[in-house]
Amino acid sequence: MGYKIVVVGATGNVGREMLNILAEREFPVDEIAVLASRRSLGSEVSFGERTLKIKDLATFDFTGWDIALFAVGSEATKEYAPKAAKTGCVVIDNSSLYRYDPDVPLVVPEVNADAVMGYTKKNIIANPNCSTAQMVVALKPLHDRAKIKRVVVSTYQSVSGSGKEGMDELWDQTKSIYNPVTEVPPKKYPKQIAFNVIPHIDVFMEDGSTKEEWKMVVETKKIVDPSIKVTATCVRVPVFVGHAESINIEFEEFLDEDEARDILREAPGIMVVDKREDGGYITPVECVGDFATFISRIRQDSTIDNGLNLWCVSDNLRKGAALNAVQIAEVLGQKALKKG
Ligand SMILES: NC(=O)c1ccc[n+]([C@@H]2O[C@H](COP(=O)([O-])OP(=O)(O)OC[C@H]3O[C@@H](n4cnc5c(N)ncnc54)[C@H](OP(=O)(O)O)[C@@H]3O)[C@@H](O)[C@H]2O)c1
Numbered sequence: 270m271g272y273k274i275v276v277v278g279a280t281g282n283v284g285r286e287m288l289n290i291l292a293e294r295e296f297p298v299d300e301i302a303v304l305a306s307r308r309s310l311g312s313e314v315s316f317g318e319r320t321l322k323i324k325d326l327a328t329f330d331f332t333g334w335d336i337a338l339f340a341v342g343s344e345a346t347k348e349y350a351p352k353a354a355k356t357g358c359v360v361i362d363n364s365s366l367y368r369y370d371p372d373v374p375l376v377v378p379e380v381n382a383d384a385v386m387g388y389t390k391k392n393i394i395a396n397p398n399c400s401t402a403q404m405v406v407a408l409k410p411l412h413d414r415a416k417i418k419r420v421v422v423s424t425y426q427s428v429s430g431s432g433k434e435g436m437d438e439l440w441d442q443t444k445s446i447y448n449p450v451t452e453v454p455p456k457k458y459p460k461q462i463a464f465n466v467i468p469h470i471d472v473f474m475e476d477g478s479t480k481e482e483w484k485m486v487v488e489t490k491k492i493v494d495p496s497i498k499v500t501a502t503c504v505r506v507p508v509f510v511g512h513a514e515s516i517n518i519e520f521e522e523f524l525d526e527d528e529a530r531d532i533l534r535e536a537p538g539i540m541v542v543d544k545r546e547d548g549g550y551i552t553p554v555e556c557v558g559d560f561a562t563f564i565s566r567i568r569q570d571s572t573i574d575n576g577l578n579l580w581c582v583s584d585n586l587r588k589g590a591a592l593n594a595v596q597i598a599e600v601l602g603q604k605a606l607k608k609g
Contacts, residue, residue: 270297270299270608271296271297271298271299271608272296272297272298272299272335272336272598272602272606272608273299273300273301273333273334273335273336274291274296274298274300274301274302274334274335274336274337274338274598275301275302275303275304275329275331275334275336275337275338275353275358276288276291276301276302276303276304276337276338276340277304277305277326277337277338277339277340277341277349277353278304278305278339278340278341278342278345278363279303279304279305279314279321279323280305280309280312280314280323281305281340281341281432281433282429282432282433282436282586283340283363283586283590283591283594284303284305284314284338284340284341284591285314285315286586286587286590286591286592287338287340287590287591287594287595288303288314288315288316288321289315289591290587290591290592290595291316291595292316292317294595294599296595296598296599297602297608301316301321302324302329302334303316303321303322303323303324304323304324304325304326304329305323305325305326305341306325306326306327306345307325307327309323310323310324310325311323326341326345326349327349330356331352331353331356331358332356332357332358333356334353334356334358335358335359335606336358336359336360336361336598336601336606337350337353337358337359337360337361338361338363338594338595338598339353339360339361339362339363339364340363340364340590340591340594341364342364342432343364343365343366346362346364346366346367347366350362350366350367350393354391354392354393355392357392358392359388359392359393359394359601359606360392360393360394361393361394361396361594361597361598361601362393362394362395362396363396363590363591363594365398365484366395367391367393367395368395368397368398368484368487368488368491369487369491370391370395372387372390372391373387373388373390373391373393373394373395374386374387374388374394374395375395375396375397375488375491375492376394376395376396376397376492376593376597376600377397377402377405377406377492377593378593378596378597378599378600379406379409379536379537379538380405380406380409380492380493381492381493382600382604384492385597385600385601385604385605386604386605388601388605394597394601396590396593396594396597397484397488397492397593398481398484398485398488398589399426399430399512399585399588399589399590400422400424400426400481400484400485400501400503400512400514400585400589401484401485401488401489401492402583402588402589402590402593403512403514403562403581403582403583403585403588403589404420404422404485404489404514404516404581405488405489405492405493406536406537406538406539406562406583406588407516407533407539407562407564407579407581408420408489408493408497408516408518409493409536410532410533410535410536410539411518411520411524411529411532411533411577412493412494412497414522414524414528414532415520415521415522415523415524415575416520416521416522417493417494417497417518417519417520417521418496418497418498418519418520418521418575419497419498419499419500419518419519420489420497420498420499420500420516420517420518420519421500421501421516421517422485422499422500422501422502422514422515422516422517423501423502423503423504423514423515424485424501424502424503424504424512424513424514425466425504425506425508425512425513425514425515425553426470426481426503426504426505426506426512426585427506427508427509427510427511427512427553427585428462428505428507428508428509429509429510429585429586430470430505430512430585430589431457431458431470431505434456434457435457435458435462436509437457438453438455438456438457438458438462439462439463439507439509441453442455442461442462442463443463443464443507445463446463446464458505462505462507463507464507465507466504466505466506466507467504467505468502468503468504469505470482470503470504470505471484471503478501479503481501481503482501482502482503485499485501485503486499486500486501508553508554510553510557510584510585510586511552511553511554511555511556511557511582511583511584511585512553512582512583512585512589513552513553513580513581513582514580514581514582515578515580516578516579516580516581517570517576517577517578518576518577518578518579519570519573519574519575519576520575520576520577521575522575523574523575524575524577525569526567526568526569526577529567529577529579530543530567533564533567538560538561538562538588539561539562539563539564540559540561540562540563540564541563541564541565541567542563542564542565543564543565543566543567549565550565550566550580551563551565551580551582552582553582555582556582556583556584557584558584558587559583559584559587560587560588560592561583561588562581562582562583562588563581563582563583564579564580564581565579565580565582566578566579566580567579
């Protein structure tokens with residue numbers, strides 16, 4: 270016996286990936302509904318071998334459905350997630366709306382799977398920001414061994430992290446630079462993204478950091494350990510899919526780079542590719558479509574007492590969003606919504 274699943278935002282980057290992953294991981298689905306805005310009414314999406322017709326979120330009744338995987342942005346989530354949760358359907362949300370709510374668990378199954386059980390307060394579970402998700406998968410096993418004091422992270426984030434519009438802007442701008450008949454001025458991004466990098470994701474905060482950077486700080490504390498200090502610089506780069514991060518970690522205890530490599534090799538969700546030779550590391554184009562968080566360039570930072578540097582790459586639409594949401598649904602099935 271399986272579950273009745275709703276995918277909300279099924280025409281979007283994350284929604285389509287959630288359908289792929291549910292099919293790839295053979296999630297036990299008895300019935301599935303795919304929702305988007307009225308604009309997409311009647312359009313079709315693939316689910317394994319099947320083709321499904323999009324229904325309108327605004328008129329959908331969630332009563333009797335087990336789990337709703339939301340990927341529609343904060344505004345629509347604010348309106349519809351509480352309605353879905355009220356009917357008894359458990360919402361797993363990709364937006365940032367509920368991440369910092371103390372009554373909503375923020376879950377990365379490799380790190381804090383047990384936190385899922387906190388869903389009962391609101392019937393909602395939050396998925397973290399894409400940059401946080403891959404970073405905490407890497408941090409947790411190292412933190413368990415040598416206790417992390419401080420993390421300095423710089424991100425290289427792909428345009429799919431800002432939805433379909435971001436991908437279209439990079440594509441159209443790139444074409445217009447080669448063929449300058451039509452100019453494509455920045456619209457989704459504050460500056461040209463093609464052949465450029467932009468050190469600005471989400472809005473600016475009072476202290477000069479951006480909201481994306483703030484999210485990495487706050488979410489790491491909520492998921493892994495409130496004592497970990499994080500400072501982040503988040504940068505948008507002209508890559509379609511796959512986020513990369515340069516992570517510098519300061520530990521309380523000394524951790525040798527070889528031991529760190531062994532720990533990461535054994536850790537769930539991680540693939541270590543770390544050869545000190547040409548191409549002996551992973552880049553974003555190689556992680557696309559994969560489930561793993563890839564770790565490369567593991568090396569001691571000899572400028573501090575207990576320091577380590579590493580390079581972390583993952584498919585932001587998968588571990589950063591859709592895969593993590595489906596993994597949460599799997600944990601929920603094992604721990605709470607048992608069937609058959
Ligand atoms: N992309 C990532 O790496 C990533 C990572 C983590 C979290 N997230 C979060 O996941 C969510 C979706 O992101 P995305 O990248 O998939 O965006 P996207 O590609 O732009 O897709 C947005 C989806 O939401 C639907 N939608 C928007 N407004 C709606 C409304 N009022 N009613 C019903 N449906 C509505 C769209 O339907 P139509 O096609 O009908 O407009 C579409 O299916 C966002 O909250 C984002 O912050 C994304």
